[in-house]
Amino acid sequence: MKTPIYSQLLKHKLLDYSPFHTPGHKNNFFPKNLFELDFTELPDTDALYEAEGIILETEKNLAKLFSAKRSIISSGGCTLAIQTMLRLASQRGKKILFARNIHRSAVNACALLGIIPKWILPKSENGLFTGRISPQNVEKEFLNDNEISALYVTSPDYYGELTDIKALSEICRKYNKLLLVDNAHGSHLAFLKENQHPVHLGADMSACSLHKTMPVLTGGAVLNIGNSKFAENAKNAMSLFGSTSPSYPIMASIDICCDYMLNGNGISDYRALEERVANIKESAKNHRIIQPEGSCDTTRICINTNGIENQIEFFHSYNIEPEFFDGQNAVFICTPFNTEKDFQRLETAISNIKTIPPIQKNIFFELPEIKLSPREAILSETEIISVENSLGKISAExxxxxxxxxxxxxxxxxxxxxxxxxxxxxxxxxxTVVK
Ligand SMILES: Cc1ncc(COP(=O)(O)O)c(C=O)c1O
Structure with a gap:
């Protein structure tokens, strides 16, 4: 059989690794017939950008679930929700203040939309994790530059660190700026003991990658709108970037997830997950493993693994597949669809990590000189050169x-x-640099 992708996925499944990566359903949730329902926009199946039937109904359920004024489904991932959010916001003004730890989907959206970013640096205490921006620095930026129309932050970050969205939303309200949150990793925050969802805490809009931490097929995401002024144009804004053939299995998976959270065991399952993850984090702490500090996602595990020579080999030897390694840390995405066996494997692996002091770095750096806008740089003629020969060149990435x-x-x-x-x-x- 000559099916490279399909065959490799079958092989991967046989490895029986405990999945601590996306998607959140861990292949452990959906009715099997979901894959026999790959239909398209038909007279009785509604249309994503002109939703007035079943899709609108599910979007209303999502809005209820996330306490949003309007929720818009994306089957093109959080990337599409971010593009939509930035398009809506940039109609108010092209200059936006970004916490610099942004995902490339937002950088690319800036180029596509002609947004002029201003940067604010998160402060990392030890250089091991990203850290957070301070509300005081945001206020200074607003006072220094009244052309800024919005603040854009990524929270939680990959390591699970949460920014103080409530404090930022108060500052944004005081200075009449929009607050936009890339909540790709935090859809589930609305269902934890303490509701930490950005829309609940005052964000105007929040892009949520449902498929990362909730039982939704890869590609399923939602734009949650907290400020009703943006509700009317949201579909139109999304249609600029989205495919005209949205995936019905993905949209149906969002619908099933919504029902699980509103009418099923969703809330209690996520609360139980918080307890289980708290135990694992506690034993990692007792084992002197460094983890991010301060306000963090209570379902995300991030541990410093500096003492492990080959991280992939190490975790695979315990039949574990983490979400991410960065050379110093390993990140594990936990959802209620991980099994107790998964958690036991992780506990055993963690108890066998050799802890050595991590390499701490002072990561403060001066922001580089800006010569072109992201749009001018990305859309100009570019070339790929070696980093060694790049001094003085304008980056295009x-x-x-x-x-x-x-x-x-x-x-x-x-x-x-x-x-x-x-x-x-x-x-x-x-x-990649400008030629
Ligand atoms: C912080 C952040 N934002 C946005 C995205 C894009 O999400 P998606 O893959 O759902 O398009 C990602 C993906 O990893 C991400 O980590």
């Missing part, structure tokens, strides 16, 4: 060393000595 997960260079910025040395230190070999 963002390059993001992890940890801490904050890009050292963004499209349109001039590569300086500091950029080159940081990229080389993190083993970046090539970079």
């Amino acid at each position: 963002s390059a993001c060393p992890c940890p801490p997960g904050i890009p050292v260079i963004m499209p349109g910025e001039v590569i300086n000595k500091n950029t080159v040395s940081q990229l080389l230190e993190y083993k970046f070999k090539y970079i």
Whole structure:
């Protein structure tokens, strides 16, 4: 059989690794017939961008679930929800203040929409994780530049660190700025003991990658709108970027997830998950493993694994597949669809990690000089060159060393000595630059 993708997935399944990665359903949730329901927009199946029947009904259920004024389904991932959110917000003004730890989907959306980003740096205490931006610094930026129309933050970050959205929303309200949150990793925050969902805490809009932490097929996401002024145009804004053939199995999976949360055991399952994860984090702490501090997602496990030589080999030897390694840390996405066997494997692996002091770094750096907008840089003629030869060139991409997960260079910025040395230190070999 010559089916490279299908055959490899079958092989991967046989490995029987405990899945601590996306998607949140862990292949352990849906009715089997979901894959026999790949229909399209028909007279009786509604239409995503002109929803007035079953899709609108599910979107109303989502709005109820997330306490949003309006919720818009995406079957093109959180990327599409982010594009939509930025399109709606940029109609108010093209200059937006971004916490610099942004995902490339937002950088690309800036290029597509002609957004002019201003950056604010998260402060990482030890360089091991991303850290958070401070509300005081946001306020300073608002006072210094009244052209800024919105603040955009990513919370939780990959490591599970939460930004103080409530404090930021109060500042945004005071200065009449929009608050936009990339909540790709935090859809489930609405269902925890303490509701930490950005819309609940005052965000105007929040893009949520349902498929990452909830039982939804890959690609299923939602734009939750807290500010009703953006409700009317949201579908139109999404249709600029989205496919005209949305996936019905993905949309149906969102519908099934919604029912599980509203009418099934969803809430109690997520609360039980919090308890289970708390036990694992506690035993990691007792084992002196460093983890992110401060306010964090109570379902996400992130541990410093500096003492492990080959992280992939180590975790595979316990039949575990983590979400992410960055050389110093390992990240595990836990959902109610992980089994007790999964958690026991993880506990055993953690208890066998050799703990050695991590390499702490002072990651503060000066923001590079800006020569072009992201749009000008990304859409100009570009070439790929070695990092060693890139000094003085204008970058046409963002390059993001992890940890801490904050890009050292963004499209349109001039590569300086500091950029080159940081990229080389993190083993970046090539970079796309403006020709
Ligand atoms: C912080 C963040 N934002 C946005 C995205 C894009 O989400 P999606 O893959 O659902 O398009 C990701 C994906 O990993 C992400 O980590």
